[in-house]
Amino acid sequence: MSNPAEGSSGRTLARYLAPALVLAGLVIAWALVVALFAVEPEVLPGPGLVVESTWADRSALAPAAWTTLQEAVLGIAVAIVLAVLLAVAIDWSRTARRSLYPLLVASQTIPIIALAPLVVIWFGFGQTPKIVLVALFTFFAIAVGTLQGLASSDPDSMDLLRTMGAGRRQLLWRVRLPSALPQFFTGLKVAVAYSLVAAIVAEFVGAEQGLGVYMTGARNALRTDLVFGAVVVTALLTLVLFGIVALAERLAMPWRRPSQTEADW
Numbered sequence: 294m295s296n297p298a299e300g301s302s303g304r305t306l307a308r309y310l311a312p313a314l315v316l317a318g319l320v321i322a323w324a325l326v327v328a329l330f331a332v333e334p335e336v337l338p339g340p341g342l343v344v345e346s347t348w349a350d351r352s353a354l355a356p357a358a359w360t361t362l363q364e365a366v367l368g369i370a371v372a373i374v375l376a377v378l379l380a381v382a383i384d385w386s387r388t389a390r391r392s393l394y395p396l397l398v399a400s401q402t403i404p405i406i407a408l409a410p411l412v413v414i415w416f417g418f419g420q421t422p423k424i425v426l427v428a429l430f431t432f433f434a435i436a437v438g439t440l441q442g443l444a445s446s447d448p449d450s451m452d453l454l455r456t457m458g459a460g461r462r463q464l465l466w467r468v469r470l471p472s473a474l475p476q477f478f479t480g481l482k483v484a485v486a487y488s489l490v491a492a493i494v495a496e497f498v499g500a501e502q503g504l505g506v507y508m509t510g511a512r513n514a515l516r517t518d519l520v521f522g523a524v525v526v527t528a529l530l531t532l533v534l535f536g537i538v539a540l541a542e543r544l545a546m547p548w549r550r551p552s553q554t555e556a557d558w
Contacts, residue, residue, distance in 0.1 A: 338518035347522030354519075357507040358526050361496065364420055364503065365488035365534070368427020372484060375428060376435035377477075381465070384443040397436060405430050405491060409498040423495040423503070430491035431484035438480025442473025475549065478542040485534045489527050 320340050327339040382389045416422040446469045496505025504523050511519035
């Protein structure tokens, strides 16, 4: 008789083994291309050189990464508050839905690179403009996910609570917001994936510290290996934030089974 724990551990291993093998294959191919074609390090450094240079420059890279991470996390926090309040307002009122939802969609037609100089002019070169830009860049996915989650509330549960005398506020707290949690976290995962990128783009426009400043300095010094190292650090930090959100999702909804990613045809 098979052990369920062994089956679960086997599925977990298979889930992470496949992307690890693909990543290893890409790194090997990268190293082979650099070695076979004798590519100059200023054009394409090898993976070994990237790791070595990044570790050697960790004293400069670490504070830059910490600054960008702070901007991303604080921006996401602001985005969550704005997005949830906006989604509840749109869901609560037909007037708000007609007046705010088109503006919510239209806000995504403005490129962040166009907003960045204006926000820097208004708020200066500190962390505040970066946090504002991260919030503006990421709140849309959270707001739309929350709004769709609110709209997908179970009508039978709503009717049952109405027969028991529940008002709109009780329906919101007991049915609609809990129903919105899955799609809220889906939107939050999308937002987290772009938060660090938004912070770095904001730093390119004007900043005193951060990965964007670090990349700009490395690029100007023709240190492509350090630019690659900063990119790798950005990817790792994004994965950490994504993992934290996934863990929070499981803790917030322990009753929800993980989604099936491998469907039979």
